[in-house]
Structures are given as structure tokens and as C-alpha cells.
Amino acid sequence: MSELDSKATILLMGLRRGGKSSICKVVFHNMQPLDTLYLESTTNPTSEHFSTLIDLGVMELPGQLNYFEPSYESENLFKSVGALVYVIDSQDEYLNALTNLAMIIEYAYKVNPRISFEVLIHKVDSLSEDFKLDTQRDIMQRTGDELLDLGLEGVQVSFYLTSIFDHSIYEAFSRIVQKLVPELPFLENMLDNLVQHSKIEKCFLFDINSKIYVATDSSPVDIQTYEVCAEFVDVAIDLQDLYKNPNEEHEMKSVSTLVNGVVIYLRQMIRGLALVALVRPVDSSMSSAEYDTSMESCLTVMDYNIDIFKKGLEQVWDRARVARADGETGSQENPHTTF
């Protein structure tokens, strides 16, 4: 069990045909959303492990099994996870799912009150805008009532509207994963510092493999900015792969300017993470020569600041590893002091 304890584990649950395997494949394996039509029904619990700044485990349970009958097995299971993600098919009749959800929460909360409960209201791509909100309100209301009946009004449940055909599923998973990163406040603080001193408009710390963002600065996330940054990671990886020299290992760095003066900046960090930043150096009314020099100086400052940020990231990572080895569990705050 100690091996499971050391990493943040996400448990994916839901009724059958809710879309759990599709979510896994799309987010973590870069599968095309349409190809998930051909996935077979999952029969066994599957668990996978991804290693980035955080060690992330994803465990998927088949929908048709009855897991809340109190048996030793499931008790251990719930004890070891950090987040329980329940997938509800919004295009289907969801009353059954809600009863099922309430029973799972009741059981899991008893075993491990530190679990964070996340509900994905899934497959919303075919619903109209009004209907989406209605569905969400209805589901939130009913879940609240069910929990009240069970005497569990203190449990926090978060809701997300998701679909695998746009970026909402990545957004939701980013939020879920962020709750499991104990170092998150430090990372956000570091990113905020970086943003303030380098004319950055928005920056994300991406996991290159899944395009989930582990952290971002504290300004509000605009979904379009996120999409552009995520796609930029793809562009950089694809182009690098075409002309890669197999015998030299390169740290990825990519800078792109757009016509309106916006700069997209990507730098590879440690452990499969990449920093992607959106920079708007100056207003575009300047003359082009003036603009060139100010952009050049802005990028130089950024390079320098990001080097410092990277060093900070390495330190956070080292300390986190030491702290975990001392027997701390993931969700407690680590004793970092120097920033």
C-alpha cells in the first residue's frame, strides 16, 4: 500500500457507458475523440501511472460492478486515492447515476474523509447552452438533497461540464489534478512573480504528455488562451521530432510571434513539464524598429527570469521528494519556508 500512498491517485467511477475509458484515452493517450467510439467495455479495474512533477495514478473501475458493498478490498481502495471522479452521462437518464453517486460518497467519506469528490457532467457537447445550465443546476440540486438525506451536508462536491470533443475535459482534469498537488501554492506564487516581472499576460505550466496544466498564474483562465497554448506544445513537439538528431538531447525552446505583436513562448522545464507563456511586449502602434528592440529586450529579460524560475522548480521538486520520503502523505502541506 505504501507505493500507492506516495502518489496522487485519481479514481474514475461511473455507471456503464458513461465515457470513463474514453476520457482516459483522450486525456492521457492522445487518442482522437472519434476513435473512442470503438472502445470495448471495460471489464477489469485498470490502473496507470504517469510521472510528472507530481506522480499521478489514474485508476478506472468498470461501471457495472457493485463497489460499495462493504468489503475489505474497496475500503483499501478508497483509502489510497486523493480524488474520486464520478462521470455522469448528461444525455442519458441520470437519476440512477445520482443515487449511485450518493451511495459511493457516503461509503467513501466514511473510509477516507480527505477524498475530494469531483463530478463530471459529461457529454454536454450536444446540449444547447440553456439546457447545459439547467442540467447542471438540476444535478447539483439533487445531489445536495441526496447527501442531506444521508446526513452528509458537510461534504464538498465539485461539478464540471465536460466533453471530449473540446478542451473542457482538459480544463476539468487540470483543476482536479491541481487539488492533488501539495506544492501548488508555491508554484502559483512563483508563476505570479514571473508574470509581474516579465510583461507576461498569462502563463501555464503544462504536462507535455497530457496537455493538462499543473499550475497557472492567478489571473483568470480564458479557455481560448489555454487552447492556443496547448496546441503550441503540439507544434513544438511535432516539428522537433521531424529534425531531431538522435544522439543529442535538447531542451526544447520555442518562440513564435504573431502579426498583432503577441509572442508565444515555450520552454521545457524539469520532468516532462513545459512553461508556455503569452507575452504582449508593447502596443503595436510603435514603429517596427522600435518594436523589434523592445521585443528583443523583453525576451532577454524573460529568458533570465525563466532560468531563475526553473531553478526554483528544481528546488521545490527536491524538497518535495525529501518530505515524502520522511513519510508525509501527499495532501499535507510540506514545510517549505524559503521563497
Added chain:
Amino acid sequence: MSSNNRKKLLLMGRSGAGKSSMRSIIFSNYSAFDTRRLGATIDVEHSHLRFLGNMTLNLWDCGGQDVFMENYFTQQKDHIFQMVQVLIHVFDVESQEVIRDIEIFTRALKHLKRYSPDAKIFVLLHKMDLVQLDKRHELFEIMMSKLQETSAVYGFPDLVGFPTSIWDESLYKAWSKIVCSLIPNMNVYQSNLKKLKQVMDAREIILFEKATFLVVCSSNTSMGEALDPKRFEKISNVMKNFKQSSMKLKSSFKTLVLNDTIYVSEISPNMMCFIVLTKSDDPKDLVLENIKKAKQYFQ
């Protein structure tokens, strides 16, 4: 001169072969998924596309249902087949009536021979993704030798064919070959590009058309290196996706520098260049200055 710059392209083939899907992907920024929404083309759909600034492509997308087809070969024949520069005939590899497909092709050739004997003929064996990997090459060879035979009879001996699919890069390859055959001063571009490559000591330089990201020409002297043979089409694909996503920031893409070895930049109002350097320690200013200086040779 202006009449010389207007190129008439006929896009023909039987109904359901995928003609309109191709056009939408290459010239209208559709993704492969989006093409499912396209309905049947009624009669002929004209589109006028500016390409490399002074060239206009008049693409005649001819609906392929038998009623329309019959019409093209009888009543509208002089209208359709006059002044054609290029015929692009699309064959569905999954088609059940191959004999009938070829028959339509021969009828088109017959009319072309009469009305515009100088036309270039391209055939595309489309929907190749539906054939098993190991059978593709064989199928393509059989079909091409058959078509070659047919077209030689009508006085078009050098037929060019491509296996294509909208789900991979083969579509970009075919279309950039087709469009490049229409560019008059190709030799100038080619020799300028070679010089530029020497000056910059680059591994490779590729020129792309700006709007469609089709390959115009490349320095293709890869010095015995094993590079991905499909890289041009892959780059087209990647850069086009990036162009789409930069649209979300209400702007369009200007330059990209990756690892200080790959430079993508505008080189003329309608071309982009893609430069891969041999080493990464060239100062950035120097490279950018070189690109700026090269611009005058690619106007």
C-alpha cells in the same frame, strides 16, 4: 498576361469520391472531421482562389451524380472542357463499379483532347485509408497501369497519379505537386533557394505558399541524411493547425523559432520559408538578417 494567370482546374470524379472534401480541406481550412457535413455538390461549384499573389486558380468542382455527368458530356461540353489547364480526376478505391469509373474518365479525356489538348492530367486514388496497408501499393500500381493505358490512347501519355486520403498527409503531397505544375518561374525559385541554402549553411530550406501551406519547392539536398520522407506534408499539416489556433487570438502567425535551429518566417507576401540550420549556435540576429536580405529574391 492576365488571361495567362487564370488557371482553370477541373475536379471530376463520380459521386461520393471525395472531391468536395479535398477542396474544403486544402483551400477552406476544414478539418477532416468537418467534411462529413458536406452535402452533394449540385452541378458545378466554382471557386476562385488567389495563389502566390498573381495566379488565380479557378477550381470547377463538378458534382458527380450521373445526371450531371451526362449533362457535362452532352449539352455543356464546350463550356466545361474549353481552356482547361488541369484535369484532376478522383477515383474512389472502394468503388464497386470500376469499369464505369474508367468509362467516365475516358469520356472526359475524349472531350479534353478535342477542346484543350494541352491540359495536364492528374488522377487521385482517393480514400486509400480504407485499404489494408500491405495491399495499398499493389492496388495503386494495378490501377495506375490500367489508367496509363487508357490515357495514352487519347494522347495524354504522361499521366501522374497519387494515392490520397484525407486522414493523413498524402493529400497535401498530391495537391502541392498539382499546384506546383502551374507555377511558371519555378526554376528561378529553385536556383535562388539553392543559393540561399549555401549562404546560410542550412540543412534544408522549404518554401510554402502562405494561405494553403502547400509546398512550393524545397532545397532537397539532404546530404545523405535519413530524414522522414513525408516531412513536407507533415509540416504543412502542423503549420496549418497552428495557423488555425493562432486565429483564436484574433491574429495570424508571423515567425517561429524552435531550439534556435528551425526558423519559420515570411519571405514574400505570399510565401513562408522553413529553414533548418545545421547547428544551433548561429546568432539569431544574423539568421534573421539573412532572411530579410533574401526577401528581395523571392518577390
